[in-house]
Amino acid sequence: MDNKILEIKNLKALVSETGEEILSGIDLEIGDGETHVIMGPNGGGKSTLVNVIAGRDSYEVSSGSIKFKSKNLLNMNIDERSREGIFLAFQYPSEIPGVRPWQFMKAAVDAKRKANGDPELSVREFSKIYDDNLKKININSDLMKRSLNEGFSGGEKKRNEVFQMMMLEPNLALLDETDSGLDVDALKAVGDAVNNLRDSKRSFLIVTHYQRLLDHIKPDFVHILINGKIAESGNSDLVKKIENDGYESFA
């Protein structure tokens, strides 16, 4: 018991270009199979936190440490972290002209398998998994014939992010406001997808503004992030408190 998949200690991070500090000492531990939710006002550092975990280099870690599966994450490149099992569902997924979603996922899945010493999947094997997952998340397959994210609506992009998460089967999934811009059906689909993926080997860190996603996903822990620090941690009851009192009561 008590295997920590992610251990963040006194993490400080700033915007590389301007030097502005966004994270001012974060301490966070996530255990195997746990689902954590981070809430907080705009500009509090929620998005920055998940991007720093994923290794985005427009942020600079000025002090502290992040350990993932007991390994020093800060020594790893973006792609190494991904192959190690970290997945970030982007708030604003990039549009990549000329790159088909299928081709992209095949390359990503193979890259991970290769890193684990597994053989590449045959086209047939891969296609089966691909089509099954598409069906589960209910994405229009015509959409997936376009270039990656090009001409996708906001909701379609988010579904595509969750679809990619299902394909890559990460150990830690970071969801950066995946629920924003979703209608009721899409929200439920995303919630179901996450719930289906929840097991003892997979943890979630979910950034959200709204309580409504939490109607579908029951978190183990909730954290309030204000001014680059975790102001309070607790269980789902904390959400009720936010509903009633707003964030100001935590500041």
Next chain:
Amino acid sequence: MTSDNNSISRKTKLEDKDYKWGFTTDVETEVVPKGLSEEIINIISSKKSEPKWLLDWRLKAYKHWLAQDKKEGEPEWAMVDYPDINYQDIHYYAAPNLSDAPKSLEDVDPEMLEAFEKLGIPLEERAQLAGVAVDAVFDSVSVATTYEKQLKELGIIFCSFSEAVKNHPDLIEKYLGSVVPYSDNYFANLNSAVFSDGSFIYVPPGVRCPIELMTYFRINTADTGQFERTLIVADKDSYVSYLEGCTAPIRKSSQLHAAVVELVALENAEIKYSTLQNWYPGTKEGVGGVYNFVTKRGKCLGKGSKISWTQVETGSAITWKYPSVILQGDDSVGEFYSVALTNNRQQADTGTKMIHIGKNTRSNIVAKGISAGEGNNTYRGQVKVLPSAENAQNFTQCDSLLIGDKCGAHTVPYIEVKNPSAKLEHEASTSKVSDDQLFYLMQRGLDEEEAHHMIITGWSKEVFKELPFEFAVEAGQLLKVSLEGAVG
């Protein structure tokens, strides 16, 4: 057309970063002394048993060329630098030593066949499986042609230029120089005087050529300038697609390649011309490599005709090339799709000219430039609408990607409009590969180089999709190989 995986993989699955096709074959070569003179031109012409009118045409071109001062004659406006070319230090004719042209594959010199093997030219059954007729040009003389019979049944003429001069002199006389006059520019002018061989295609009225026609060019003999001459005539209501793929062996000194390609499309005819150019680019330090100074131009002579150029240019030390279309017939269409890549010390100044003369003529330009290493890549294009071209339309899009801080990307479009009913739009952008896109792909586990490659190939797709399928696959691989080491 079916895919031929064997030939593709041979050409593209490459293990190290250096130029993969750097070998020379040891075939006896008949070489005319270096230098250029009336006498040399006489020798070239008589070796080919050419009619007098053609010799006269060559000599006229030669005199015109000679009358120009080299400094005044060579185009100075292109953004390329190269050492002084000594035109008297070049062999203007080289032919494999074959007293009789081979009549079948069995007659072909085995060592030459082996060379073709290495180049991945599917000369034998594979060619037929792939549905490709190959007119393989080895240095200057055409040595083998397949599919000729089948094409003959349809009335399609696909042969070497020399053969066409012998067997179809009236067609040659009618169209030679009709698109690119001998006096056109310094290099085309030189070519008109000394051209060795090339391909000739004639597609009769109403015939749709059922296969992609393909020619491989290859520079082989040391210090031999190659002066190909290609002429394609598509008669009324016909269609032909022509592919050209190139590799060249490593040579110590630079090699001048001044080819001329002329296309003529009559009423409602369509010509599609695709090029994959991967000649020796020189060393990383910029030593050697091919000077690719080529004049390619098509004329949409007939109403409703269409000419489409697609090129993927990754090779050569210097590329100077502007495949163009003269839109003379009403309702005719001109297209240009290009990906040009420069790495290390390569220089490319390439683009197109669309000259609108007829009514309702349309042209479309998509040009992608990739600069890496210390390469310089220039898009230079001209869209001209003459007063007669009522309702002419052009859309141009040219995008450049920069990889690294030592390269250059330049865009020089000339838009000249003399008719108020014209509609022209030009868009261009220059940037590096987006950090957001890279982060996204790398977050999914692709390493930096792979992520770059995927983004760049995707970005080039608008052009690649105009290529026949196996060329498109090969083109993506070529980009990857050519960019190795440029990223990260």
Next chain:
Amino acid sequence: MSYIDHYKKLIESELKSNKNFYFMRAVAPGADYFIENGFPLKKKGNERWKYLDLRNVTSSNFIKSIYEERISTDFESVLEKLNSCGINIVEDEILIVGDEDNHLAGRNFIEPEGIGASSPSKTNIGEIANPEEDGFIALNAAVADITSFWIDENFSKKALNIVFAGQSQDERLVTERMCIKILKNTEVTINEIHFDSNFNTLNIPVLEIHLDKDSKLIHNKVILGSEKDMNFNFTRVFQEEGSSYQNNSFCHSPSIGSNDIKVIMSGEGSECDLRGIYFTNNKNQFNTHITVDHLAPNCKSNQFFKGVLSDESKAVFSGKIFVEKGAQKTYATQKDLNLLMSKGAEIDTKPSLEIYADDVECSHGATAGNVDENTLYYMMSRGLKKETATRMLVRGFVDEMINSISDDKIRKFASNQTELILPNLAFK
């Protein structure tokens, strides 16, 4: 080469007159260059002028205009013209170019607060406008009438108006050279106004502008041409760190001429925004030649020009964005949109990019065509005559540029001028 001989004499006589030797560093190379090369008439390698027929420039042996000759006959009309811009000679800061009496020549006028004549030893003539760049600039340098001044934070007027009054004689050459230094932290508007004169004159004004650190200049330029005059207008700008330069040009083509602007962004974090509209009609030829050199990182530039062409006129736009090695984080855009209104009119546009740094975002676009058929149809279906609808659309096209002129007086003036120009354009 007889015309060069003519100017050689002119140059020699100018050199004999009492020129301050501090100016010689610009004058001498200009003289040498012009005597050797003359006007840029050569076809080969002449990218800047390749589309224009410059032969008229050599058709007369122009002699230097003397200020008295202009102003004594024409002063009233200058005042009248200024009035039409809403500029009042008493209230506004006016510099009538060539006026020996104006304050900047340091005689009778009292210098307004915030402006001072640069001492000859400190002038930077020729430092920004390289006399060897172009035959016109060279001739200007060789025989220039030089005004050199600085403006600092204490300048409190809304704008400094520099008025080129126009000519009253044929075959006159005007070669004004202004060297303007905007000192640190200063924000100022300069309105440069060229009135037309219906005389065969050759105007080659050159402005050299140096922007010190964190200064800001709004430069409104109005060029009004006639069927007879020629105006080759050059602006050369040098930007230091954090400075900002805005140019709004309103040009009605002279018989032949140019609006030639080059901005050298030498200091990090500087910005420039160049906009303009050009009208050409009759058989006029007009060249808009814009160059922005990004030499330092983190600079931002914009070029946005529009043309309305009618009759058998010809307009040329050649814009260039140049990004030097190491000028990372450059953001540069360029756009040239043209309306071709009649058969016989010609636009040659060449928006080019030359880029040697990779972390940049540069884009350009150009269009040429007539007013949109669908819009025209829509308007006509609402009962408008084709001509009215067309003019309305052109007006809308032009207004986007006029509305971005921040100086109220010049904006109104440009708007009024547009009303006068549009009916003279043949829309067919």
